[in-house]
Amino acid sequence: MENFQGFLTTSSLLGYGEFQSGKGLMEEMEGGAENKTFAGLLGTEKKKGDRKKIRKPRYAFQTRSKVDILDDGYRWRKYGQKAVKNNKFPRSYYRCTHQGCNVKKQIQRLTIDEGMVVTTYEGMHSHPIQNSNDNFEHILSQMQIYTTSF
DNA sequence: CGTGTTTGACCAGCGC
DNA sequence: GCGCTGGTCAAACACG
Numbered sequence: 001m002e003n004f005q006g007f008l009t010t011s012s013l014l015g016y017g018e019f020q021s022g023k024g025l026m027e028e029m030e031g032g033a034e035n036k037t038f039a040g041l042l043g044t045e046k047k048k049g050d051r052k053k054i055r056k057p058r059y060a061f062q063t064r065s066k067v068d069i070l071d072d073g074y075r076w077r078k079y080g081q082k083a084v085k086n087n088k089f090p091r092s093y094y095r096c097t098h099q100g101c102n103v104k105k106q107i108q109r110l111t112i113d114e115g116m117v118v119t120t121y122e123g124m125h126s127h128p129i130q131n132s133n134d135n136f137e138h139i140l141s142q143m144q145i146y147t148t149s150f
Numbered sequence: 151c152g153t154g155t156t157t158g159a160c161c162a163g164c165g166c
Numbered sequence: 167g168c169g170c171t172g173g174t175c176a177a178a179c180a181c182g
Contacts, residue, residue: 079174079176080173080174082171082172082173084172085171091172093174106173
């Protein structure tokens with residue numbers, strides 16, 4: 001849904017005030033994580049070491065929903081799940097399955113509010129949405145965005 | 151058969 | 167230097 005995409009971007013920009021060199025960040029992200037070779041990634045690339053001064057933009061959404069799987073129109077593949085302290089619920093790590101799209105997102109529930117779900121997006125999509133979500137509008141109208149900064 | 155999920159192990163960073 | 171912790175990978179499995 002184009003509307004949602006524009007909305008998402010706007011919110012992200014608003015939430016991450018320091019997000020000005022978006023292109024640079026994107027390029028670095030793509031260049032760094034693009035190498036899917038395991039050995040290459042481990043041996044050559046030091047993703048965390050490279051981000052010395054640069055912060056990766058992360059956009060956090062807090063939503064009230066019974067289901068933590070909020071489909072925003074993109075296809076996500078789960079690549080990890082870890083338990084966090086101060087939170088008895090595990091955190092799920094998702095990644096966009098589009099080729100060349102390294103956008104990540106993690107979903108975490110709040111212990112206090114089981115109905116509260118924090119969705120943190122990392123990176124920006126540079127490709128059209130694959131999923132035809134006409135029912136997503138319905139979901140959107142149901143969820144409320146509280147904060148966009150992290 | 152293609153795609154996504156599960157799950158334990160692995161690695162790098164950080165604190166002590 | 168050692169151990170903990172968060173984040174990621176990848177083989178096996180499940181599902182249409």
